[in-house]
Amino acid sequence: xxxxxxxxxxTDVRPAASAEPPIRARRxxxxxxxxxxxxxWYLVFMVGPMIAIFVIAxxxxxxxxxxxxxxxxxxVRTVFDDPVLWDAVRNTAVxxxxxxxxxxxxxxxxxxxxxxxxxxxxxxxYLLFIPGLISTPAKAMVxxxxxxxDGLVNGALKSVGLGSVTDAWLASPSTALACLIVLDIWGGxxxxxVLFAARLGSVPEELGEAAQLDGAGHWRTMWGVHFPxxxxxxxxxxxxxxxWTFFGSAQHVLLLTQGGPGSSSTTLSFLVxxxxxxxxxxxxxxxxxxxxxxxxxxxxxxxRRAFRQNY
Amino acid sequence: xxxxxxxxxAHILAWAYAALLVVPLxxxxxxxxxxxxxxxxxxxxxxxxxxxxxxxxxxxxxxxxLAVVNSALVTSFSxxxxxxxxxxxxxxxxxxxxxxxxxxxKVFSLGFLIPTFAALFPTFLLAAATGLFHTRMFMxxxxxxxxxxxxxxxxxxxxxxxxxxxxxxxxxxxxxxxAVLRHVYTPMCLPGxxxxxxxxxxxxxxxxxxxxxIIGPDPSQRTVQVALPTLKSLTGTDYGVLTxxxxxxxxxxxxxxxxxxxxMQQALVSGAVKM
Numbered sequence: 006x007x008x009x010x011x012x013x014x015x016t017d018v019r020p021a022a023s024a025e026p027p028i029r030a031r032r033x034x035x036x037x038x039x040x041x042x043x044x045x046w047y048l049v050f051m052v053g054p055m056i057a058i059f060v061i062a063x064x065x066x067x068x069x070x071x072x073x074x075x076x077x078x079x080x081v082r083t084v085f086d087d088p089v090l091w092d093a094v095r096n097t098a099v100x101x102x103x104x105x106x107x108x109x110x111x112x113x114x115x116x117x118x119x120x121x122x123x124x125x126x127x128x129x130x131y132l133l134f135i136p137g138l139i140s141t142p143a144k145a146m147v148x149x150x151x152x153x154x155d156g157l158v159n160g161a162l163k164s165v166g167l168g169s170v171t172d173a174w175l176a177s178p179s180t181a182l183a184c185l186i187v188l189d190i191w192g193g194x195x196x197x198x199v200l201f202a203a204r205l206g207s208v209p210e211e212l213g214e215a216a217q218l219d220g221a222g223h224w225r226t227m228w229g230v231h232f233p234x235x236x237x238x239x240x241x242x243x244x245x246x247x248x249w250t251f252f253g254s255a256q257h258v259l260l261l262t263q264g265g266p267g268s269s270s271t272t273l274s275f276l277v278x279x280x281x282x283x284x285x286x287x288x289x290x291x292x293x294x295x296x297x298x299x300x301x302x303x304x305x306x307x308x309r310r311a312f313r314q315n316y
Numbered sequence: 317x318x319x320x321x322x323x324x325x326a327h328i329l330a331w332a333y334a335a336l337l338v339v340p341l342x343x344x345x346x347x348x349x350x351x352x353x354x355x356x357x358x359x360x361x362x363x364x365x366x367x368x369x370x371x372x373x374x375x376x377x378x379x380x381x382l383a384v385v386n387s388a389l390v391t392s393f394s395x396x397x398x399x400x401x402x403x404x405x406x407x408x409x410x411x412x413x414x415x416x417x418x419x420x421x422k423v424f425s426l427g428f429l430i431p432t433f434a435a436l437f438p439t440f441l442l443a444a445a446t447g448l449f450h451t452r453m454f455m456x457x458x459x460x461x462x463x464x465x466x467x468x469x470x471x472x473x474x475x476x477x478x479x480x481x482x483x484x485x486x487x488x489x490x491x492x493x494x495a496v497l498r499h500v501y502t503p504m505c506l507p508g509x510x511x512x513x514x515x516x517x518x519x520x521x522x523x524x525x526x527x528x529x530i531i532g533p534d535p536s537q538r539t540v541q542v543a544l545p546t547l548k549s550l551t552g553t554d555y556g557v558l559t560x561x562x563x564x565x566x567x568x569x570x571x572x573x574x575x576x577x578x579x580m581q582q583a584l585v586s587g588a589v590k591m
Contacts, residue, residue: 054435
């Protein structure tokens with residue numbers, strides 16, 4: 006809905022400009038100086054640190070106050086020889102492979118449902134947005150309280166006679182990672198569904214009606230007609246969720262399980278944090294940081310390709 | 317018959333999920349008024365009294381009052397700085413016609429590709445090098461930078477919809493570039509500014525990891541998001557106090573969302589669209 010807004014403006018401006026006298030063009034170009042402070046800010050605080058990751062990854066730096074020396078590719082070797090890294094890779098892969106498809110598919114269907122304006126859709130929309138408003142620590146505290154041995158989940162299980170299934174969910178190696186994934190999905194579906202609903206709201210209604218006249222059921226209309234139309238948007242949202250899950254997991258892990266028990270819930274992004282601020286192995290940490298950056302980039306490009314508009 | 321019988325499973329599933337969202341929040345709110353024993357014995361029951369004892373304890377043991385003030389300071393100063401930087405930049409880009417403007421726009425939109433999280437440690441070094449480590453000040457300087465790409469892109473799109481004639485008319489009256497920005501562009505893209513403001517309010521208020529690492533544990537400086545998890549260990553996990561603290565951090569966002577529901581949703585949706 007916003008892309009359509011910008012395109013007419015953008016195309017209006019350009020042809021007019023080429024016909025204008027050079028003096029006017031120079032004055033307009035001079036206004037570009039107003040962008041300089043923002044640009045400097047952004048280069049100093051974002052681009053600078055980003056480049057520094059690559060530099061630190063090539064250093065041997067065993068602690069903040071320790072002497073620093075050049076390590077070349079030594080860190081890469083250390084990192085790849087470390088079994089903890091491979092645990093983290095596996096955990097991250099599991100997390101993404103489970104959370105992302107579940108979240109996007111459920112959110113799309115839910116978003117479609119809301120966009121059809123069923124009874125009570127306003128209330129539903131209000132509720133679905135709630136997870137998008139809650140900060141990570143607050144979300145983690147809710148889950149911490151709910152999943153504790155005496156918390157909501159075990160209480161509910163006991164009250165329906167499933168007392169034998171209860172567990173110390175966050176402290177058990179078999180369920181710690183699953184809890185983190187559930188947390189991602191829990192909040193992700195609602196928030197993403199509202200995004201989809203907003204986009205689906207701008208799809209012309211005739212499209213769905215025409216499909217129904219042709220005898221398509223709701224399921225067919227949802228996946229066969231509307232999905233292709235907003236395919237590109239689904240791609241954008243998938244990219245966002247991928248980034249949030251991939252990079253954001255560090256916070257949930259830090260708040261809920263500290264990567265444990267053992268390394269059963271250590272993810273790649275938590276490893277970056279843990280090596281830098283707990284183990285103080287800075288070269289190692291930033292080498293994983295570089296890995297994280299590269300995997301993130303490859304992931305983005307792959308998702309973008311997969312969702313490219315194909316008509 | 318648009319939502320006929322065949323919709324029944326959809327109705328059930330959608331509202332079941334809504335219940336999954338609401339139940340933990342109900343639990344959160346109800347627990348804030350209970351003691352540990354009451355929470356364990358009957359997690360779903362309504363609280364028997366509406367005493368604010370847990371809130372008092374949360375306030376005192378984690379210095380939440382001060383933390384709320386710190387968060388409010390960091391959030392509001394960062395918002396002012398973000399707008400101060402992004403509005404002129406968007407203005408410059410929106411009316412630039414040459415390759416330079418297009419280049420600057422591209423640089424900003426590439427910002428979406430930068431995962432700020434990976435740069436956490438170098439940012440920490442930067443804070444140490446500037447002598448602003450363990451201060452709120454660094455966060456006030458840093459947060460606007462992270463918000464710059466999205467804010468500029470959103471504002472540029474709003475500013476492009478302003479007809480050129482508006483500026484030309486102002487020029488005839490002898491307005492300077494700065495006056496054009498102040499009296500034509502800024503008032504005309506107030507909806508865009510509101511979007512940017514809400515979007516960043518939410519991100520800044522909820523920011524956790526950078527605040528934790530850079531501001532650190534000092535109670536006189538830390539934000540409410542950093543103070544909140546400390547309640548877990550400080551109180552020996554008194555769930556009543558923990559949930560009361562959590563409720564407190566949600567109040568400002570909640571209030572803004574309930575009043576500006578439509579606008580807030582628009583802001584968040586457009587935040588995702590632009591990326």
